[in-house]
Amino acid sequence: MMHEEKISVLMVCLGNICRSPMAQGVFQRQVDQAGLAGRIRVDSAGTHAYHVGEPPDTRARRAALQRGVDLNGQRARRVEAEDLLRFDYVLAMDRENLAHLQALADPAMRGHLGLFMAFTPEWDEKEVPDPYYGGDRGFERVLDMVEDAARGLLDHIRHHRTV
Ligand code: 4NP
Numbered sequence: 522m523m524h525e526e527k528i529s530v531l532m533v534c535l536g537n538i539c540r541s542p543m544a545q546g547v548f549q550r551q552v553d554q555a556g557l558a559g560r561i562r563v564d565s566a567g568t569h570a571y572h573v574g575e576p577p578d579t580r581a582r583r584a585a586l587q588r589g590v591d592l593n594g595q596r597a598r599r600v601e602a603e604d605l606l607r608f609d610y611v612l613a614m615d616r617e618n619l620a621h622l623q624a625l626a627d628p629a630m631r632g633h634l635g636l637f638m639a640f641t642p643e644w645d646e647k648e649v650p651d652p653y654y655g656g657d658r659g660f661e662r663v664l665d666m667v668e669d670a671a672r673g674l675l676d677h678i679r680h681h682r683t684v
Pocket of ligand 1: 536651
């Protein structure tokens with residue numbers, strides 16, 4: 522039967538406490554608003570283990586909540602080689618994350634591995650900058666970027682997949 526399996530999307534950054542949780546939350550909200558929660562599954566992970574088990578950074582949670590996106594239920598986990606086999610889209614926040622994922626990838630991978638920002642024409646910057654060591658402005662900028670990339674990704678999935 523068609524429509525049995527959800528289309529799955531994994532957002533990946535370094536620590537899985539700032540950028541990829543915001544990308545996950547923003548995309549999840551757009552998916553929910555489009556009525557596609559039953560068709561698209563969203564998750565996130567980090568390439569490093571520094572913050573495994575932790576909720577997203579307080580600054581990320583606060584900035585996202587101001588835009589109606591609740592990150593409180595998320596917990597950081599590290600990306601595993603198996604994720605690259607299981608997810609239809611594995612989307613890196615920057616090129617360093619992407620290189621890490623490419624090194625983990627198996628030839629059997631059938632999904633798409635690339636940069637999240639590739640899904641929006643609205644930003645020349647194709648990497649989401651790491652906001653961890655900066656101030657609140659950096660988190661707002663990450664949200665501005667991932668909102669546009671999420672919209673582009675949703676349009677892409679609607680045009681290229683049966684949802
Ligand atoms: P993220 O940000 O990759 O967007 O989650 C970072 C979080 C933690 C660290 C670096 C980046 N860290 O070095 O602990």
